[in-house]
Structures are given as structure tokens and as C-alpha cells.
Amino acid sequence: MPELPEVETIRRQLADEVIGKTIESVWEDWSKMLRPSPDEFTNAVVGATITDVKRRAKLLVFQLDSSRIFTTHLKMTGRLLYRSLLDEPDPYTHVLFNFTDGTQLRFTDARKFGFLELLPSHHTYSTIVNNYGPEILDDLDCSIFAQILTSSNRRIKDLLLDQTKIAGIGNIYANDGLWMAYIHPERSSSSLSDDEITALHTSLEHVIQEGLDTGGASDNWYVQLHGEKGSYQERFKAYGRKGQPCSRHPDVMIEYLKVGQRGTFVCPVCQQLG
DNA sequence: CATTACCTGCAA
DNA sequence: TTGCAGGTAATG
Numbered sequence: 593m594p595e596l597p598e599v600e601t602i603r604r605q606l607a608d609e610v611i612g613k614t615i616e617s618v619w620e621d622w623s624k625m626l627r628p629s630p631d632e633f634t635n636a637v638v639g640a641t642i643t644d645v646k647r648r649a650k651l652l653v654f655q656l657d658s659s660r661i662f663t664t665h666l667k668m669t670g671r672l673l674y675r676s677l678l679d680e681p682d683p684y685t686h687v688l689f690n691f692t693d694g695t696q697l698r699f700t701d702a703r704k705f706g707f708l709e710l711l712p713s714h715h716t717y718s719t720i721v722n723n724y725g726p727e728i729l730d731d732l733d734c735s736i737f738a739q740i741l742t743s744s745n746r747r748i749k750d751l752l753l754d755q756t757k758i759a760g761i762g763n764i765y766a767n768d769g770l771w772m773a774y775i776h777p778e779r780s781s782s783s784l785s786d787d788e789i790t791a792l793h794t795s796l797e798h799v800i801q802e803g804l805d806t807g808g809a810s811d812n813w814y815v816q817l818h819g820e821k822g823s824y825q826e827r828f829k830a831y832g833r834k835g836q837p838c839s840r841h842p843d844v845m846i847e848y849l850k851v852g853q854r855g856t857f858v859c860p861v862c863q864q865l866g
Numbered sequence: 867c868a869t870t871a872c873c874t875g876c877a878a
Numbered sequence: 879t880t881g882c883a884g885g886t887a888a889t890g
Contacts, residue, residue, distance in 0.1 A: 594884050594885060595884065595885095598884080650884095650885075665885080665886090666884090666885090667884090667885050667886075668883065668884060668885060669883085669884085703883090705885070705886085706885095753885090753886095755885090755886085762884055762885075763883095763884055763885085764884060765884095809884075811883095811884075812883070812884070813883090813884080814884070831884090854884095854885095855882075855883080855884095
């Protein structure tokens with residue numbers, strides 16, 4: 593569930609619930625999910641107290657009072673659920689944290705692409721920070737954005753999805769941002785005019801903020817920390833709307849194509865190549 | 867740049 | 879049964 597609005601929504605809820613909680617035990621039934629290994633992960637976190645939960649790109653970063661850090665990535669179908677010992681089991685649970693107060697943090701993942709990773713003991717938050725490009729909402733003013741776009745000839749949509757260039761955008765918000773800015777996803781990023789760059793910057797900020805305000809897109813697997821759905825899926829502009837009318841051209845249907853292997857949605861009138 | 871791999875559920 | 883899925887790393 594992976595884009596910035598979904599991950600940040602979970603982060604805020606996690607910060608309210610698990611900061612100050614002490615990990616009593618860890619359970620798993622899919623060893624690849626705990627890195628570097630279930631034993632090393634468990635030995636380092638059991639007995640530790642969570643002091644902070646941060647986010648970098650789509651990665652959640654848990655800081656412990658032992659000064660160790662572990663991260664988690666939800667990939668496509670991962671969920672984090674905060675429950676009590678007495679609550680019903682959740683389907684596809686593969687990792688479970690038991691806190692000393694009887695509450696639990698459950699990691700569920702139907703496709704098992706997600707993971708939790710203990711960082712080496714000398715790693716700090718800045719180690720993670722450096723792996724990614726500027727955060728779309730925090731670090732990316734329009735001039736930096738322009739510099740990133742004009743210094744590449746890649747298709748604009750591929751560039752937006754590259755976390756090392758810009759952090760936080762995924763397929764939903766890339767599609768909607770490009771639609772909102774009237775830009776075809778296969779345009780070369782260096783071919784965009786100054787006005788188009790400005791429009792795209794504004795549009796991306798807008799759709800990401802709208803995603804945050806609506807608690808994320810629960811189109812498929814994503815739910816928030818307590819199992820509630822977000823509602824950005826009710827605001828989709830282009831993403832997922834194949835065959836439905838473009839809201840700016842009621843007689844024109846949104847079309848579907850593949851761009852760099854990813855499903856892509858465009859209005860053939862609003863968004864044109866060349 | 868495209869393809870494959872990691873996995874499984876679900877809709878067509 | 880086939881193809882698709884919000885991600886990303888690895889490989890040709």
C-alpha cells in the first residue's frame with residue numbers, strides 16, 4: 593500500500609500508539625520477512641522500547657531506546673495492524689510483535705513481498721535518509737524539481753516513480769498528478785516547458801496532499817493501522833478509471849496503456865504526446 | 867531500456 | 879485459465 597499518503601497515514605497512527613511500548617516477543621511464520629534473519633532481528637528488538645517512528649520515502653523507520661533501528665516496507669499488499677491480544681486473528685499475518693501491555697502490532701501480507709529489516713548497529717537515521725531523493729512534500733521546491741526533470745531524458749512517469757530521484761510518489765499519484773497537469777506519461781522529462789514543470793509540481797503536491805487528507809487509497813489491500821479504509825479511491829482522477837469518462841471531457845473515456853511495465857491511465861484529449 | 871523475480875488473490 | 883495488482887531489486 594505503498595505510496596506516501598498511505599505510509600504517512602500509518603506512521604502518524606503508529607506514533608500515537610506504539611511510541612513508549614516495549615517489545616516482549618516477536619513471532620513469524622515466513623522467515624524471509626525478518627532481515628537479516630529472524631534470530632538476529634528478534635534478539636535485537638526484544639526488551640527494547642520504541643522511541644520514534646519516522647518515514648523516508650515509502651519506508652517506515654522504527655527507532656529503539658537501544659539506539660538500534662528497524663525499517664519496514666509494505667510493498668504491494670503489506671498491512672500494519674494495531675490490535676490487542678484478545679482480538680480476532682487477521683488473515684495473512686506473518687509477523688507479530690507482542691508488547692508488554694498486551695497489545696500487538698501485526699504485519700500481514702498476502703503476497704509476502706514486504707519485510708522488516710534490522711539495520712546494522714552503527715547505522716543511524718541519516719544512513720536511510722541518504723538513499724533517497726528529496727521528499728515530495730517537504731524538500732522539493734519547484735526549482736529543485738525542475739532541475740531533476742531537465743537533467744534526464746527518461747519518460748516523465750518513470751522518473752516520478754524513481755525513489756532515488758523523488759521520494760514518495762507511486763503509481764496512483766503519478767497517474768493522477770500527470771492527468772491533473774495535462775501531461776502525457778511518456779513525454780520525455782527534459783521536453784517539459786517551464787509552465788508544464790510548474791503545473792506538474794503543483795499537481796503532484798495537490799494529489800499527494802489530497803491522499804493524506806483522505807487517509808490514503810483503499811482501492812485494494814490498503815487499510816490504516818486500526819483496519820479502517822481511506823477514501824482517496826473515491827477521488828481517483830485517472831488511475832483505475834479505464835473506460836470511465838474524464839471529468840474534464842465527459843464524452844471522452846480514460847484509456848489504459850503500459851508505461852515501463854506499469855498500468856497507466858490517460859485522458860486522450862487532456863494528455864497528448866508531442 | 868525491457869524482462870524476471872519475489873508471491874498470492876482476485877476479476878475477467 | 880489468464881492476466882493483472884499500489885513496489886523494487888536484479889539481470890540482460
